[in-house]
Amino acid sequence: MNAECNDTQHDSQHDTQRAATARKGALSRFTIIDASRVRAGPTAMRLFADMGARVIKLEIPRGAPGGDDMIGGRDHNRADYENLHRNKESLTLNMKDPAGREILFDLVRRADVFIENFRPDVKDRLGIGPDTLRAINPRLVYASISGFGQDGPYANWPGFDSIAQGMGGLMSVTGKPGEGPMRVGIPIADLCAGHFCAMSILTALLEREASGEGQWVQTSLLEAQIAMLDFQAAQWLVDKQVPQQVGNEHPLTVPTGVFATQDGYLNLAAIGQTMWTRLCEALGLDHLARAPGFDSDPARVANRDAVNRAVSEVFKTRTTNEWTAILLKAGVPCGPIHRIDEVFEDPQVKHLGMAWPVDLPGRGEGAFVGQPFRLSRYPREVSPRLAPEQGEHTQAILRELGYADEQIEQWRAAFVV
Structure with a gap:
């Protein structure tokens, strides 16, 4: 110095x-x-x-x-x-x-x-x-x-x-x-x-x-x-099983993934026997809840294609919004699949404030992606510095x-x- x-x-x-x-x-x-x-x-x-x-x-x-x-x-x-x-x-x-x-x-x-x-x-x-x-x-x-x-x-x-x-x-x-x-x-x-x-x-x-x-x-x-990698790594490190690609589905639970509806797609996560039973009741497929090959997660994984075919046909009879309301009322986790523009128009996303408003020179009003946590004694600044x-x-x-x-x-x- x-x-x-x-x-x-x-x-x-x-x-x-x-x-x-x-x-x-x-x-x-x-x-x-x-x-x-x-x-x-x-x-x-x-x-x-x-x-x-x-x-x-x-x-x-x-x-x-x-x-x-x-x-x-x-x-x-x-x-x-x-x-x-x-x-x-x-x-x-x-x-x-x-x-x-x-x-x-x-x-x-x-x-x-x-x-x-x-x-x-x-x-x-x-x-x-x-x-x-x-x-x-x-x-x-x-x-x-x-x-x-x-x-x-x-x-x-x-x-x-x-x-x-x-x-x-x-x-x-x-x-x-x-x-x-x-x-x-x-x-x-x-x-x-x-x-x-x-x-x-x-x-x-x-x-x-x-x-x-x-x-x-x-x-x-x-x-x-x-x-x-989390549970995917554990499959190998603990059980010596090499995980494979399963697309939008979950490797260990069925039915979980993306299903076509009357007007788009729905994300479904019917994990475990309780959720499966609720899903069957909501879809009018009560007879499948305890049917052989459908009555446990391992059985449904082994019969993945048959399970998915059974529920897929029913999902096509209503819109995504209709099924979301029905399944959430029944206690089955689900939700729509948004494009990025739709994400920031979602009412819950707006409520959470994940778009952080900022005035961009030459562009007018814009936003940055907010941090995904909050502190009660340190509320986020009204606008970030560029x-x-x-x-x-x-x-x-x-x-x-x-x-x-x-x-x-x-x-x-x-x-x-």
Whole structure:
């Protein structure tokens, strides 16, 4: 840190404290340096930013070599970028430059968390690995997300969501039998790795309250995807049965899945004998409730096609709304199948407020996807802050660290910031 920064460190620390006080949210006391990109890391940081933490997103300066042209950048899909990076600040910083690393070290001294999702060897080559940064600030929680883990035979493979879905087994149990592996329609490995990373960071911050020290926390797309296999993985690990594709149906209970109605489709989950009996009564198929081959979950699984044929013919006689009302009254879980636009028009979704209203410049009223949980003492902000423009907060953050405007401009000219 330069001499001027030393002279003003005390004042800038107070500035940081005042800024934290001004921010709202359950996590407003935490400052996070976000060196992640694409989706998994930014997903983790979105949670912290939405909960009030100060998230400083590091970006490569314009004109510096190695600029980010990855899918998910602001120039590829602005709607996605705004939704993913809302409520954050942006600092341009070239960590390959010695001066850029010194700026990073200044940030680390004041931060609670540093997160990255480089290939495992990159952080050490840059001189910003966990040992280095935690030597500067022992209370720092250093978080790493990788494709396949920080070590092992696949450690340096590039990690992408679809690759993790395939290697993690998900694609082998998704889709209809005989149609080959099927990718899920969302980047579920990325998203789950992000959420597991956020959980691990929160765990480490809680542990720090007892020990006074930070630690290195890690997850990967592959681990996250395998963890999400849940009962499908247990079928193999416990029973040594390899799960297969069953399309929209459930592998262990019948009838469960999608059934055509008079005007569309219905999702049904008649799990267990009690639900099956209720379903038979609602459909006027009382004679099947205890019929041989229909009288238990294992029997119905063994006679899957016959069971599905019996109920399918009846479902075609009424509309989706009519069957939904009838089955819910009978205590049978069911529901319509919405397109994405219909999801956000659903009265329950509106009641839950999952569309977070925001005023989008040049577009008017819009919305982001809200967080799927709520805190009674920290109601959600009326409107989120838009994703920052690249380097939007560079000047303010560097001034906060005590650097003079003249020095900042010299760094800009050299693509340090």
